Amino acid sequence: MLAPIHHILGLTSIVRERVLxxxxxxxxxxxxxxxxxDIVAETKWAREHVLLDIARLLNVSPHVxxxxxxxxxxxxxxxxxxxxxxxxxxxxxxxTPRAGHVVAVGGGxxxxxxxxxxxxxxxxxxxxxxxxLPSKGVVIQTSGGLIQGVWGNGRIASGSLxxxxxxxxxxxxxxxxxxxxxGSIILAGMIKDIETLEAATELSVxxxxxxxxxxxxxxxxxxxxxxxxxTDGFGSLPMNSAAYKLLSTNAKRDVTINAEVYDRYTxxxxxxxxxxxxxxxxxxxxxxxxxxxxxxxRMRRPPFMGMIGSITTIKHGLTTLPSGLQAQSxxxxxxxxxxxxxxxxxxxxxx
Amino acid sequence: MHFSPNIRPSLETEDTDxxxxxxxRMIINIRKxxxxxxxxxxxxxxxxxxxTAYATxxxxxxxxKIYGSQKGILSVDVGASATTIAAAFRNKSTLKVLPQFGLxxxxxxxxxxxxxxxxxxxxxxxxTSGVLLDYLHQKSLYPSSIAATKEDLAISQAIARQTLSxxxxxxxxxxxxxxxxxxxxxTPLFDPxxxxxxxxxxASKPGLSLLLLLDGLQPVGITTVILDQNNLLPLLxxxxxQNNLLPVQVLESGAFLSVGSVVAPVVSAKYGTSIxxxxxxxxxxxxxxxxxKFGTIEVLPLANGESGRLTIQVPRGVDVGFGVGRGGSIPVxxxxxxxxxxxxxxxxxxxxxxxxxxxxxxxxxxxxxGA
Numbered sequence: 001m002l003a004p005i006h007h008i009l010g011l012t013s014i015v016r017e018r019v020l021x022x023x024x025x026x027x028x029x030x031x032x033x034x035x036x037x038d039i040v041a042e043t044k045w046a047r048e049h050v051l052l053d054i055a056r057l058l059n060v061s062p063h064v065x066x067x068x069x070x071x072x073x074x075x076x077x078x079x080x081x082x083x084x085x086x087x088x089x090x091x092x093x094x095x096t097p098r099a100g101h102v103v104a105v106g107g108g109x110x111x112x113x114x115x116x117x118x119x120x121x122x123x124x125x126x127x128x129x130x131x132x133l134p135s136k137g138v139v140i141q142t143s144g145g146l147i148q149g150v151w152g153n154g155r156i157a158s159g160s161l162x163x164x165x166x167x168x169x170x171x172x173x174x175x176x177x178x179x180x181x182x183g184s185i186i187l188a189g190m191i192k193d194i195e196t197l198e199a200a201t202e203l204s205v206x207x208x209x210x211x212x213x214x215x216x217x218x219x220x221x222x223x224x225x226x227x228x229x230x231t232d233g234f235g236s237l238p239m240n241s242a243a244y245k246l247l248s249t250n251a252k253r254d255v256t257i258n259a260e261v262y263d264r265y266t267x268x269x270x271x272x273x274x275x276x277x278x279x280x281x282x283x284x285x286x287x288x289x290x291x292x293x294x295x296x297x298r299m300r301r302p303p304f305m306g307m308i309g310s311i312t313t314i315k316h317g318l319t320t321l322p323s324g325l326q327a328q329s330x331x332x333x334x335x336x337x338x339x340x341x342x343x344x345x346x347x348x349x350x351x
Numbered sequence: 352m353h354f355s356p357n358i359r360p361s362l363e364t365e366d367t368d369x370x371x372x373x374x375x376r377m378i379i380n381i382r383k384x385x386x387x388x389x390x391x392x393x394x395x396x397x398x399x400x401x402x403t404a405y406a407t408x409x410x411x412x413x414x415x416k417i418y419g420s421q422k423g424i425l426s427v428d429v430g431a432s433a434t435t436i437a438a439a440f441r442n443k444s445t446l447k448v449l450p451q452f453g454l455x456x457x458x459x460x461x462x463x464x465x466x467x468x469x470x471x472x473x474x475x476x477x478x479t480s481g482v483l484l485d486y487l488h489q490k491s492l493y494p495s496s497i498a499a500t501k502e503d504l505a506i507s508q509a510i511a512r513q514t515l516s517x518x519x520x521x522x523x524x525x526x527x528x529x530x531x532x533x534x535x536x537x538t539p540l541f542d543p544x545x546x547x548x549x550x551x552x553x554a555s556k557p558g559l560s561l562l563l564l565l566d567g568l569q570p571v572g573i574t575t576v577i578l579d580q581n582n583l584l585p586l587l588x589x590x591x592x593q594n595n596l597l598p599v600q601v602l603e604s605g606a607f608l609s610v611g612s613v614v615a616p617v618v619s620a621k622y623g624t625s626i627x628x629x630x631x632x633x634x635x636x637x638x639x640x641x642x643x644k645f646g647t648i649e650v651l652p653l654a655n656g657e658s659g660r661l662t663i664q665v666p667r668g669v670d671v672g673f674g675v676g677r678g679g680s681i682p683v684x685x686x687x688x689x690x691x692x693x694x695x696x697x698x699x700x701x702x703x704x705x706x707x708x709x710x711x712x713x714x715x716x717x718x719x720x721g722a
Contacts, residue, residue: 262492265386300493301498301499301503322500322501325499325555
């Protein structure tokens with residue numbers, strides 16, 4: 001059975017494709033070094049469309065209206081620009097309600113895209129441009145440690161990592177935050193109150209890496225101007241031991257948080273990257289794995305949610321769980337020595 | 352830009368089929384861009400790939416023509432990405448895809464349409480709203496994960512009930528007028544009801560799935576409930592265009608699990624009042640009786656593949672589909688549970704006292720063999 005993978009790796013080659021949602025301009029060149037916040041491509045995107053029914057507005061047939069339309073596809077028009085005019089002494093004039101460009105003309109109707117906004121695509125990770133995808137984006141490569149999370153607030157930043165989580169189940173409170181942390185990325189435990197998020201803003205921290213956050217704080221967390229990456233989930237969950245060990249042993253190093261929102265179609269997850277110098281490119285992590293005896297896994301649902309263990313047996317057929325449901329399951333030896341049975345769909349391979 | 356023929360070629364005629372086909376094709380093209388491998392699958396299928404909901408809707412229309420009953424046919428799919436409700440009433444059909452009521456990635460968005468308290472009212476265990484909120488967020492991270500503990504299962508079933516109830520309310524707004532009903536504000540008369548989706552099909556016992564459907568849909572009158580445990584209905588909807596005999600053969604093969612016949616009288620009475628008497632005559636000459644009290648659920652066994660004749664008598668003020676205060680006799684077919692009598696009234700009114708409510712939910716679950 002194919003297993004979902006959650007990357008927590010001390011040293012790996014990280015290759016990320018960064019692509020615009022629609023065609024645009026790539027602003028970097030091949031082999032260029034970029035930082036996480038550099039813009040690598042940009043484009044314009046209209047969120048709204050306006051359909052102007054010229055035939056109805058001029059009270060003529062669609063066939064007649066087509067001859068009266070003066071604009072054509074791809075015309076860039078200002079607000080109040082004339083796009084059709086009726087016939088006669090007191091001919092009615094049809095003007096554009098807003099600035100925009102013409103998407104389609106036909107059947108006595110004009111479709112306009114309006115309200116254009118600029119989209120800037122950032123690199124997301126520091127590294128080297130190894131491929132240009134014309135009009136779409138780039139492929140970036142770097143080497144270092146990689147820790148994926150489960151939730152991010154959509155922001156990107158780099159800075160020096162400071163460890164404020166003495167243990168994986170530590171709770172970050174405003175009293176732990178002082179001016180010495182200004183400009184740092186903070187490794188914290190759980191966040192349980194809004195005051196902590198606000199204190200971090202006042203302090204101008206560069207980012208927060210937390211094990212869990214209360215769901216009620218998510219809307220506030222999205223508003224913060226620094227990246228917040230959650231490694232394990234929502235509520236009161238300690239940080240999984242693999243992520244905690246890797247992050248805490250890399251304190252004082254420069255790290256990058258790309259707290260992008262999880263995208264199930266592209267598989268993009270929020271992640272922390274610890275750039276490390278290497279003489280040769282390390283191997284890239286596997287993108288597909290199968291559950292096997294010895295696989296290091298993380299539990300994704302209760303009981304034992306967030307705990308790391310290794311598969312000792314994959315059970316044949318279906319196993320009845322304490323809930324009464326039946327599922328293909330495995331015996332897992334947890335880090336605390338306990339052996340438990342868990343359905344495979346509730347596990348993910350860590351590696 | 353995509354064009355399809357006019358959906359209202361004249362004031363009296365509405366034909367949305369060509370537009371729906373065009374939309375279905377557009378969805379496949381979008382998925383081809385989003386998900387690697389879809390283009391290959393579409394190629395392998397000779398370009399016959401269809402969205403699940405569209406194919407389900409097509410199959411429900413097909414079944415409606417086969418059954419030709421006065422009642423409608425209902426299909427509900429409570430899935431991770433959306434809840435889909437397809438209904439067909441002879442020549443008219445509706446299809447509603449409700450991504451806001453999906454039990455996966457969009458689960459947290461459910462709170463835009465309901466409250467934590469309204470979800471917890473369906474829960475058989477004493478769960479706090481904080482635990483439920485954490486569950487909603489955590490489950491949205493891992494839509495394919497399943498409930499491994501009793502507490503998780505109770506929460507997931509409560510969410511599914513509320514989701515189904517909201518989805519049905521939303522879908523029923525599009526049902527055509529002049530369809531068979533007992534009361535206008537209640538669920539119309541449907542027979543059969545086909546149900547699928549991970550929450551329903553993964554339930555450990557058919558009784559759990561049935562109680563979830565009875566609570567969420569609140570069917571009225573006499574109906575048959577069928578579980579599509581392997582999610583075959585949309586596949587048959589796609590296959591039907593290539594081979595119109597195949598769906599019929601699969602339907603008759605026993606690939607679907609009949610849970611049984613359900614009798615749900617429309618009545619409002621005091622708890623414990625007798626609201627229905629029924630006699631089930633088996634093919635072997637044996638008979639079984641039930642005296643249904645308000646607020647309870649009763650079951651008469653009738654195995655899968657067997658049939659019997661059910662004779663119903665109701666007092667004044669009770670309607671089971673034969674008219675108010677009128678009884679009748681009908682053939683019924685068996686299923687995993689047999690003939691189930693839901694005497695909890697319509698609309699279902701749960702006790703406000705949480706302890707009493709949880710006791711009743713446990714009792715109903717136990718009666719249907721889901722404990």
